[in-house]
Amino acid sequence: MQRIGVFVCWCGSNIAGTVDVVAVAEALKSEPGVVFSANYQYMCSQAGQDLIKDAIKEHNLTGIVVCSCSPRMHEATFRKTAAAAGLNPYMVEIANIREQCSWVHKDMPVGTEKAIILGKAAVAKVNLNTPLVPGESPVTKRALVIGGGIAGIQTALDIADAGFEVDIVEKQPTIGGKMAQLDKTFPTLDCAACILTPKMVDVGQHEKIRIFSYSEVEAVKGFVGNFDVTIKKKARYVKEELCTGCGDCVSKCPMKKVPNEFNLGMDNRKAIYIPFAQAVPKVATIDADYCNMLKNGKCGVCAKFCQAGAIDYTQKDELIEEKYGAIVVATGYNPISMDKFDEFAYNQSKDVITSLEFERLTNAAGPTAGKLLRPSDGKHPEKIVFVQCVGSRCDACNEKGKEYCSKICCMYTAKHAMLTRDKYPDTDVTVFYIDVRTPGKNFDEFYRRAVEEFGVHYIKGMVGKVSPEGDKLIVQASDIIANKQIKIDADLVVLAAAIEPDKSARPLATMLTASMDTNDFFTEAHPKLRPVESPTAGVFLSGACQGPKDIPETVSQAGAAASKVIGLLAKDKLTGNPCVAHSNEMMCNGCSSCERVCPYGAITYEDKEFRMPDRTTLVRRIAVVNPAVCQGCGCCTVACPSGAMDLKGFANNQIIAEVDAICK
Amino acid sequence: MKFSYFPGCTLKNKAKDLDEYARKSAEVLGVTLEEIEDWQCCGGVFTTSKDEIATKLSSVRILKAAQAKEQALVTVCSACHNVVKQTNYAMQNDSEFADKVNRYMDDGIYDGSTKIYHYLELIRDVIGYDKVKEKVVNSLAGKKVAAYYGCLLLRPNTVMRMDDPENPTIMEDLIKALGAEAVVYPYRNECCGGYVRMENTEFAEKKSNTVSNSAKLAGADVIVTACPLCKYNLEKSGSEIPVVYITELLADALGIKEDNNGK
Numbered sequence: 001m002q003r004i005g006v007f008v009c010w011c012g013s014n015i016a017g018t019v020d021v022v023a024v025a026e027a028l029k030s031e032p033g034v035v036f037s038a039n040y041q042y043m044c045s046q047a048g049q050d051l052i053k054d055a056i057k058e059h060n061l062t063g064i065v066v067c068s069c070s071p072r073m074h075e076a077t078f079r080k081t082a083a084a085a086g087l088n089p090y091m092v093e094i095a096n097i098r099e100q101c102s103w104v105h106k107d108m109p110v111g112t113e114k115a116i117i118l119g120k121a122a123v124a125k126v127n128l129n130t131p132l133v134p135g136e137s138p139v140t141k142r143a144l145v146i147g148g149g150i151a152g153i154q155t156a157l158d159i160a161d162a163g164f165e166v167d168i169v170e171k172q173p174t175i176g177g178k179m180a181q182l183d184k185t186f187p188t189l190d191c192a193a194c195i196l197t198p199k200m201v202d203v204g205q206h207e208k209i210r211i212f213s214y215s216e217v218e219a220v221k222g223f224v225g226n227f228d229v230t231i232k233k234k235a236r237y238v239k240e241e242l243c244t245g246c247g248d249c250v251s252k253c254p255m256k257k258v259p260n261e262f263n264l265g266m267d268n269r270k271a272i273y274i275p276f277a278q279a280v281p282k283v284a285t286i287d288a289d290y291c292n293m294l295k296n297g298k299c300g301v302c303a304k305f306c307q308a309g310a311i312d313y314t315q316k317d318e319l320i321e322e323k324y325g326a327i328v329v330a331t332g333y334n335p336i337s338m339d340k341f342d343e344f345a346y347n348q349s350k351d352v353i354t355s356l357e358f359e360r361l362t363n364a365a366g367p368t369a370g371k372l373l374r375p376s377d378g379k380h381p382e383k384i385v386f387v388q389c390v391g392s393r394c395d396a397c398n399e400k401g402k403e404y405c406s407k408i409c410c411m412y413t414a415k416h417a418m419l420t421r422d423k424y425p426d427t428d429v430t431v432f433y434i435d436v437r438t439p440g441k442n443f444d445e446f447y448r449r450a451v452e453e454f455g456v457h458y459i460k461g462m463v464g465k466v467s468p469e470g471d472k473l474i475v476q477a478s479d480i481i482a483n484k485q486i487k488i489d490a491d492l493v494v495l496a497a498a499i500e501p502d503k504s505a506r507p508l509a510t511m512l513t514a515s516m517d518t519n520d521f522f523t524e525a526h527p528k529l530r531p532v533e534s535p536t537a538g539v540f541l542s543g544a545c546q547g548p549k550d551i552p553e554t555v556s557q558a559g560a561a562a563s564k565v566i567g568l569l570a571k572d573k574l575t576g577n578p579c580v581a582h583s584n585e586m587m588c589n590g591c592s593s594c595e596r597v598c599p600y601g602a603i604t605y606e607d608k609e610f611r612m613p614d615r616t617t618l619v620r621r622i623a624v625v626n627p628a629v630c631q632g633c634g635c636c637t638v639a640c641p642s643g644a645m646d647l648k649g650f651a652n653n654q655i656i657a658e659v660d661a662i663c664k
Numbered sequence: 665m666k667f668s669y670f671p672g673c674t675l676k677n678k679a680k681d682l683d684e685y686a687r688k689s690a691e692v693l694g695v696t697l698e699e700i701e702d703w704q705c706c707g708g709v710f711t712t713s714k715d716e717i718a719t720k721l722s723s724v725r726i727l728k729a730a731q732a733k734e735q736a737l738v739t740v741c742s743a744c745h746n747v748v749k750q751t752n753y754a755m756q757n758d759s760e761f762a763d764k765v766n767r768y769m770d771d772g773i774y775d776g777s778t779k780i781y782h783y784l785e786l787i788r789d790v791i792g793y794d795k796v797k798e799k800v801v802n803s804l805a806g807k808k809v810a811a812y813y814g815c816l817l818l819r820p821n822t823v824m825r826m827d828d829p830e831n832p833t834i835m836e837d838l839i840k841a842l843g844a845e846a847v848v849y850p851y852r853n854e855c856c857g858g859y860v861r862m863e864n865t866e867f868a869e870k871k872s873n874t875v876s877n878s879a880k881l882a883g884a885d886v887i888v889t890a891c892p893l894c895k896y897n898l899e900k901s902g903s904e905i906p907v908v909y910i911t912e913l914l915a916d917a918l919g920i921k922e923d924n925n926g927k
Contacts, residue, residue, distance in 0.1 A: 342831035345850055399821065400830075467850030469881060474850075 002127050005036040005061040006119065007052055009043035009068035011098055016041075018102040018111040024067060027116045031123045035059055044074050049081045056085040063091040063126040067119050069098040072526075088131035090578060090649055095122035117662055124661035128654045132578035137628045139225040139574055140325040143565050144169065146217055146508065147330035149177020150551060151543025151558045153199050155328050158562030160208035164569045167322065168203065169212045169231055171504065174279035175200055177332055181262065181356065183363040183370075185551055186415045187446035193365070197278040204280040213281055216504070218319065220327070220511040221601060223629060224538030225574045227324045235315040237286035237294065238272075242310035245282030249302035249311065250274060258290045260367075263360045266375060267367035272302045276365060284310075326538050326565040327512065329522055330558070331505045333544040335497035336391045340400040344390065344495055349468040350376040352493045355386075355409065358416055362423075372424060374492055377471065381491035384420060385475045386413050386431040387463045391498035393434060402498045402519060407548035409496035410437045414450040416494065421454040430457040430488060432477055440550070459486075466493050499548055513599065514539045522546050532561040540564050579649035580630035581637060583623040587644035590621030594636035594645050602629035603636060665790070667781070668730035668737045669697035672744035673705050679741070679892035685911035685921070686740045686783055692799055692918045693791045697738055700729045708743070709859075710750040717764050723751035724765055727778045740783040740911065742891035746816040746824070749780050753823040782817070783911065784834050784890065785826060793841040801919035803843035809913065810847040810884035810905075811835030812875060814894045815855045829853060835888065835910060842917040849882035851875045856897040872901035880905050888913050 008025040010016035021039045029037040036059045040048045043066060055061060064087070066078050071094040079089035097115040105111040143159050145152045148170030156166045168175060179185075180200075182192035203209050212231055219230040255271035262275045271290040274282060284302075292299040293313055303311035335356050338346035346352045351374050353361070364370035374381050388409055394401030410433070417429045436458065438444040450456045461478040468474075472489040479486050501520045509516045514534040515523040522541050525533040532541055542561040543554040568574075583594070585608060595603045603623050610618045623645065625636075636645045637652065646652055675683035690697050704722040711719060726748060730737040739745040755762045756776035766773040781789065787796060811832075818829040827834045832853060836846035854875055857868025876898050879887050887903065888910045889895050898907045915921040 339831060340828060342828075347831065348848065348850065465850065465854070467878065469850075469878075 002033045002063045002129075003035045003059060003061050004031075004033040004123060004126055005052070005055045005059060005064045006031075006034055006038070006123065007043055007048075007055075007064065007066045007068075008037070008039040008097075008115075008119070009048070009066065010039065010041045011043075011069060011102075012041065015068070015098050015102040015115075018105050018108055019097055019115045020108060020112040021115075023112055024097070024115045024119055028065070028067075028119045028123060031120055033063075033127045034123060036061065043068050044077055049077075052078070052081050053085040056082065056087050061087065063087075063093070063129055065093050065095055065119060065122040065126055067095040067097045067115060067122070070094075070096045070100070088133075090132040091126065091129050093122040093126045093129070095119045120661040120664070121658040124657040125654045128651065128657055129649070132648055134578040135576045135627055136573045137223075137225055137576055139569060139571055140227070140323045141165065141569050142167065142322075142324050143326045143328060143569060144217075144227070144229055144322070144324040145328045145330055145542070147177070147332055147502075147543070147545070148172075148175030148203075148211065148213070149330060149332045149543065150179040150196060150199075151332065151545075151554045152177070152328070152330035153196075153203055154555050154558035155330060155540075155542045155562045155565070156209055157199065157202055157206065158559050159565050159569075160206050162562075162566045163208070164566065165208050165210075167210045167212060167231075167324070169215050169217055171214070171216050172275065173214045173236065173273075173283070173285040174275045174281065175203060175211060175213065176276075176279070178356075179551060180276065180278075181264075181359060181363075183359050183366075184415060184419060186411045187440070187442045189415070189419075193278065200278065200280040211281060212320070213283075214285060217508060217511065222323075223600070223631065225325045225568070226628070227327055227538065229322050229324055229327070231320045231322060233318040233320060235288070235317050236283070237288070237291070237311065237313055237315045238284045239310045239312050239315075240281060240283050242308045243283040243306075244308050244310075245274060245279075245284070246307070247274060247284075248305045248307065249284050252301050252305045254299065254301060255290050255292060258287055263367045264354075264357045266357060266360060286311075286313075326540060326568050328540045328542050328561050328565060329505075329508065329512070329514065329534070329545050330542040330561075331502045331508060331545040333499040333548065334502055336402070336500050338390070338495060338497060341390055341495070343465050344387065344463065344493065345466040345468055345473070346495060349466075349473060349493075350374075351381075351468075351473060351491065352466060352495065354495050354497045355412055355416065356497075358494045359412075362416070362419065372420065372427075379491070380424070381427065383428045383488065383490045384430070384492045384494065385463070385473075385488055385490040386417060386429070386494045386496065388413055388431065388433045388496045389462070389498075390495040392496075394498075402500065404519060404548070405437065406496075406498045407437070408499070408550045411440070411443055411446070411550065413494075413496050414438075414447045414456075417456040418446075418450040418454045421450075421456060428457075430459060430490075432459050432461055432463050434460075434462065440552070499544070501545055505545055512536060512539050532557055532564055538568065576628060577632055578627075579632040579647060580627045581625045581632065581634070581645055581647050582627075583625060583640075584644045584646065585622045587642050588620075588622040588640075589642055589644075590623065591641065593639045593641055594623055597635040597639040599633065599635065600629050600631055602626045602631075665694060666696045666698055666735060667786070668733055668735040669699050670703060670706070670726050670737060670739050670744060670748065671699065672739070672741045674743075674892040675741055678896070679909070681912050682740055682890070682892065682909040683911075685909065685915035688920050689911060689914045689918055690783075690786075692920060693787070693795060695786065695791060698733070698735070700726055700737075703729070706744040706747040707751070708747065710747045714758075714761065717761075717768070720747075720751045720754070721765065721768055723748045724755065724769070724774055727752055727755070727776075727780075728769070728774045731774065731778045736779040736781055738781050738783060738786050740890060742782075742814060742817045742889075743893060745780070745782045750820075750823050752776050752778060752780060782826060782890070784817075784838065787838060788834055793837055796838065796841045796914075800842055800917045802917050804839075804913070804917050805843045807844040808847050808883055808885045809839045809844045810849055810879035810882065810887045811839060811852055811910075812856075812879070812887050812889040812894060812898070812907075813853045814889065814891050815853070815858075817890060818853060835890075838910065838914070839888070842913060844913075844917075847879065847882045847884040849878045849884070851878035856891075856894045857901075858893060858897070861897055861900070868897055869901040872897045872903070876901070876903035876905065876907075886913075
């Protein structure tokens, strides 16, 4: 028989406001096995923990029940408390009477009754608890960073500088990401390339960093400290180790009509290309969709002119297997497609562009060499209208766009407007907005400069329609402060398109078993207290894959993710979770039901000899669980038809005892 | 293939072309439209006031009649389609409304299960553009046709589910199937002024002219619509290019258009 102590927490008024904690402690006193019961204002405080420790020693407790907040909050705290008093930490059960009780009930008698029931269930379970001892597993001292934008770059540099090996997997031929496409950065207006490319060079030259460019993560197996990752290195038909990046192949390539994705299709590149001058690695890549040699065997010009002999038309995709201790997701964002927003005539007129396209149009390395010219006729636009919140802050029921604020658009629109007025003072610039949101260091000052010093017209109201008429764009909008409808005949319309997670994020999340929200942003382990960790152990989040972010925020999060990775890789061994599945070999008939449902590949089979009552032997196939791989999800215990599979710490009889206690 | 068919009041007098050509073209395309017996007006406008039941009952009767024949319902007038479809949606999703309505029904309750096709959806989803192309005898090649959707056909999108309300293609796809060139212009899904014409003619004319001028500026020879009110407003406001029903264009291409049909 267990000797159980019950500890009911008030959580200030969080619990005590709707649950009569004294009555709960009193009611649980008479439950089977309970020898001690107490209540306290803050059980998680030092004094509260001391109360628990003293009671364990004084009453020789063998198990404890803490009626408090969610186990996600303080289970670890109370397990440590128990361990400090010499009790096995897995003899602690939490009854969640806050999130699942006091916070959702308004009525004291109802809340109290439910809290008592939850407490009884926890007592019933702890009566059947057995001490568990976690195993240990080694840590592979290498990190994988998925995505080579500014988030991935910063995380990789920080981890590598701490002395650990890092691999970056980037699906494009070069690292750099979105930031490489930007012109100036707010609020200081320093040039994006000037601050980014030195970092890219650092990554390229760092002895601890390897870059897998033009590569994608194909499969992830294993668990924290011991991930097995398959990386697909896509064929670029150029031997990376030989290519010097001289660009002779690019200048000689006769295939000139390939839309240049780096300039968002606003100009063309060759079939063999280096995305931009500062690319890292500076290695050419052949676009197989356009290369005549690869398509029909007629050309071979690049191979002829390559003095390094780096061209290899026979190159194939290559799969690389590598082990990692930690994985950082830095997959970034993309502007949403404007197809569903044809009221802004994006698909009808070349002179309706997105803000990212505007960045390229003002960038010295862009299609117009930095001169702001209309895409349709190359003329200088005299009237420019910026539309904010295109696809951001949308009504959930209108089924296009996103409900969230994309966060960066107010600032980059102010930047675009300001720079336009600065470079071309004859240009008339109008910005339509719902709200101007500028809560960052020096951000509001920046926006006010756009309005006050640079004379940008800010009009509160949304644009309803853009209609191309002749060489003008008729912008129909409302000015909700003046309460009137207005029409502007603009030469260029710039849409601040909402941003969304990269399309590769969802399949990657499935591979990593990392959770996502409804918008496909990765979910953090705790929104306030663990913002750079995924709930999946060993998976960390960096940058806009977790939510819209500007560069300063991305860089801080990237550094934070790196410090978490360093903390993990600095350990030699990790303590595992002892709540894993195990199979009762006497009952298992080797049917493979459990193996089929196991998401972690933790179950294998072996043939085992059993001695029969008549002294003969019988060989039977039975399931065996690898405790280092098992995550304790419990799928197998549900699937097992013979009841052989069970989960330590959450055994079938414990769950039934809880249900019985609730239904009593 | 047989479908229940609801023409609606306007198609019996002002908009006979829309009706006649719809039926005849459907026959050529292998679909028979069986007119619902003893039908009444669709209700004219789907009022958004939730306790307004009376004007919605006739739409429910139409839907119920189709259900009794175990057929899907086909409509062609944009306004009728909008009212019938919104009523059906309310019957499916608003239990309080459905309950009130069903108290007026004398032969069993109606559960909102009738499938509704607008004539354009019938062509896209049931007949298919390939079949249409096959049956074209009088290709409209060289003709520049501007599709005019108006507002009722596509909105509200949560209910209508016909096409993207800001970037529709359903009429353009049909126009292309008939061999003509589809002219896309910015005002194709804007309001013609609707019933506002009754009390503020000037305003309605301004709205209508914006649409027809936009189509003309984009180079269209002709505007097609599925809505009698849109056609009326555009013509009365002095559209400089002709406005015809989409079914007339279809009948023309299928070679079954007679001169002075039903006028």
